[in-house]
Amino acid sequence: METLILEKSDSVVVNDARHITDVLINLDDRCDALTVSLYDQTAFQQPDYPVYLDHIDPVSGELLLVVTDAGSLETPIFDTHRLALSAENDQTLRFEAIQVLKAERYGDALQLRCALPKRLITAARRQSARITLRKDMHVSAAITCFVDQPPIMATLRDISGGGCLLGLPLAECAPLTGALTLPAVTLTFPSGEHFTIKASVRHVTPIARSNQAVVGLEFGNLDRPHQRQLAHIVSSTEQEIAWRAGEVSRLAAPTPLYASAERTRSRTARRRQHTPEGLNTLREIARDQHLFLLALQNGHSLPVERLERSANQLIKLLGKGRQAFFYDLTCLTDEPQWMQHSLNVAGRLADLMLAEPELAADTHRAVRAALIHDLGKAMLIDEALPSLESEMNEAQRSRLRNHVGALLAALERAGYPLDALERDIIGGINERLDGSGYPRGVAGEALSPVVRMAAVIDVIDAMTRPRGDRPALDAVKAYRYLYNRPKRFDRHWVTRYVQRHGFYPLGSLVKFSHGYLAWVLALDERGQPSRVRVVRNLRRAGIFYNDEISRVDFDQLGRLVESVQPEHYGL
The missing domain is CATH 1.10.3210.10 (Hypothetical protein af1432)
Known part of the structure; x- marks a missing residue:
C-alpha cells in the first residue's frame, strides 16, 4: 500500500485503491456525517452537501452516491469538476478527486454514479483520532451558546483529543453559526462524571433523510487538568467500545466511566403511534x-x-x-x-x-x-x-x-x-x-x-x-x-x-363545565366546535384521556366554557 505521511498537516495520504475501497465499504451513513463538495474549489467557495452511500461495486470500480439536499447544484457542473467525499468517523476521512460518471436529478436529490476514489487523506496523529461511540453508549451533551441562557441538549457521537461531534435536532441549530465560540460544552457520562470545556463550532451538517444534524466542535485551549481528563475519557471510550464489541485484547474491558450510577431498568416495548x-x-x-x-x-x-x-x-x-x-x-x-x-x-x-x-x-x-x-x-x-x-x-x-x-x-x-x-x-x-x-x-x-x-x-x-x-x-x-x-x-x-x-380555532384547547379539557378537531359552519379530543378531567387528577367526542355527545362534557392555554395545564 502506497502511503505518504504529511508531517506539517499531521495527515496520511493513502493511494492504495483496495484499501480505500475497504474503508468506503465500512462507512455507515447512519452514524457518520457524510458530505460531498466540489474538489477543485477553495474551501471558502465550496458548500458541503449531505449525502449517503447507496451502493459500492468493487468489481466495476463504481459507487453510487445520493445527494439528498442538492440545493441549486446542477448536473452540468460535474463535466468540469470532481468531488470530495468527507466523513467524520474514528478519523477524519476525505476521499478526493472522485470522478462523476453520470448525474441524475430526482426533485431535490441528485443520484451520482461515480468511479471509486484513488486518493484518501486521513488524520495520522493518535491524539487527533476520533473515537466513534456505539449506539448503545449514551453520553449527553449540554451546549451553552450564550451566558445565562439555557443550554441546547445533544448527544455525543464521537470524541478525540481535539474536539467532538454532537448530534442534535436540526431545529436547534439556528444559533450555531460560523466559528461561534461556545462558553461551555458539558459532556455527562453514565457514571455521572462531567467534562466541561470551551469550544468553537467548526461545521453544522444535516443528516440525510432525518430531522437531525451533527455539529463539529473544536475544543479550546486545554490546561493540564483538562488534558488529563480528556485523555482518560478517550482511552476509556476506546476500551468500552472494544469490550462491547466482544474483542479479546488488553484494551477490551468495561470501564467505570460508562457504568451507570443508577440501576438499569428494564424497558418495556412501546407501541409506535401512528403519525398522520x-x-x-x-x-x-x-x-x-x-x-x-x-x-x-x-x-x-x-x-x-x-x-x-x-x-x-x-x-x-x-x-x-x-x-x-x-x-x-x-x-x-x-x-x-x-x-x-x-x-x-x-x-x-x-x-x-x-x-x-x-x-x-x-x-x-x-x-x-x-x-x-x-x-x-x-x-x-x-x-x-x-x-x-x-x-x-x-x-x-x-x-x-x-x-x-x-x-x-x-x-x-x-x-x-x-x-x-x-x-x-x-x-x-x-x-x-x-x-x-x-x-x-x-x-x-x-x-x-x-x-x-x-x-x-x-x-x-x-x-x-x-x-x-x-x-x-x-x-x-x-x-x-x-x-x-x-x-x-x-x-x-x-x-x-x-x-x-371562528372563536375556537382548530387545535385550540377548550374547557367544559364538567371539568373536561379537549382539543378542537372540527368546526361547524358557524365556527363552533363539532368534534373534540378529550385529554383531561380537572376533577380527576392524574387521569388522562384520548377520546374523540362528537357534538351529539357533548352533554357528557357539560357546557363549553372557554378557550384555555395548554401550558397552564402541562399540555
Whole structure:
C-alpha cells in the first residue's frame, strides 16, 4: 500500500485503491456525517452537501452516491469538476478527486454514479483520532451558546483529543453559526462524571433523510487538568467500545466511566403511534426551512427547489382537508416558536387568499414569502440577542426590528429570485395602516390588500403564542384587540379571518363545565366546535384521556366554557 505521511498537516495520504475501497465499504451513513463538495474549489467557495452511500461495486470500480439536499447544484457542473467525499468517523476521512460518471436529478436529490476514489487523506496523529461511540453508549451533551441562557441538549457521537461531534435536532441549530465560540460544552457520562470545556463550532451538517444534524466542535485551549481528563475519557471510550464489541485484547474491558450510577431498568416495548400523513409532510416542510436558513447563514447555494416544493405541499395539504391541516399545524411542538409561527402564517394566508377569487392566483408566491418571512430573526441571534423566546429589553426589541433588512440583504447576497409580491409581503407584513409599523413606516393605501391581510394573520398568530414577557392570549382577545384598532389593522380582513376560523380555532384547547379539557378537531359552519379530543378531567387528577367526542355527545362534557392555554395545564 502506497502511503505518504504529511508531517506539517499531521495527515496520511493513502493511494492504495483496495484499501480505500475497504474503508468506503465500512462507512455507515447512519452514524457518520457524510458530505460531498466540489474538489477543485477553495474551501471558502465550496458548500458541503449531505449525502449517503447507496451502493459500492468493487468489481466495476463504481459507487453510487445520493445527494439528498442538492440545493441549486446542477448536473452540468460535474463535466468540469470532481468531488470530495468527507466523513467524520474514528478519523477524519476525505476521499478526493472522485470522478462523476453520470448525474441524475430526482426533485431535490441528485443520484451520482461515480468511479471509486484513488486518493484518501486521513488524520495520522493518535491524539487527533476520533473515537466513534456505539449506539448503545449514551453520553449527553449540554451546549451553552450564550451566558445565562439555557443550554441546547445533544448527544455525543464521537470524541478525540481535539474536539467532538454532537448530534442534535436540526431545529436547534439556528444559533450555531460560523466559528461561534461556545462558553461551555458539558459532556455527562453514565457514571455521572462531567467534562466541561470551551469550544468553537467548526461545521453544522444535516443528516440525510432525518430531522437531525451533527455539529463539529473544536475544543479550546486545554490546561493540564483538562488534558488529563480528556485523555482518560478517550482511552476509556476506546476500551468500552472494544469490550462491547466482544474483542479479546488488553484494551477490551468495561470501564467505570460508562457504568451507570443508577440501576438499569428494564424497558418495556412501546407501541409506535401512528403519525398522520399530513403531519409528516408538515415536518418535512419545517426541515426544508431549517435547511434554507442554514444555507443563508453559511453563504451556501439556496435550496430554492425545496422552497417551491414546500409551498406546493402546503397548499395541497390545505386542499385535501382544511380542518385536519390546521389541527396538524398545532402539533409541531418540537419546532421553535418562530418556525411554528411561519408555517401557521403561511397556512392561514393560503386559506384566506384561496377564498378570495381576486387573490387566489397569487397564493403560491405569497406562501413562499410567508414561509421565510421570519428567517431574519433567527439570523440575528448572537450574544446581544441570545434568544427569540425569552423576555427582551428595549435594546433587544429594537435590534429585532432589523430582521426584515437582514433577511432581504441575505437573500440578495445569495441571488434569490425575489419577485415583487414576495418582496411586498416580506417587507410589509410588519407595517401598519397608521404608519406605526416597521421597517419603513409605510401607511394607508401604500399597503396592498395582500399585505394588509398578511399583517392581520401575522399579529393574530403572534398574540396567541406565548412570549417572553407575556402568556399567550386566547383567540377572542386577539380578535378584539385588532378589531378595536381600525386605524392600525384592516377591519375587513379581521372580520374575514374570524369568519374563517371562528372563536375556537382548530387545535385550540377548550374547557367544559364538567371539568373536561379537549382539543378542537372540527368546526361547524358557524365556527363552533363539532368534534373534540378529550385529554383531561380537572376533577380527576392524574387521569388522562384520548377520546374523540362528537357534538351529539357533548352533554357528557357539560357546557363549553372557554378557550384555555395548554401550558397552564402541562399540555
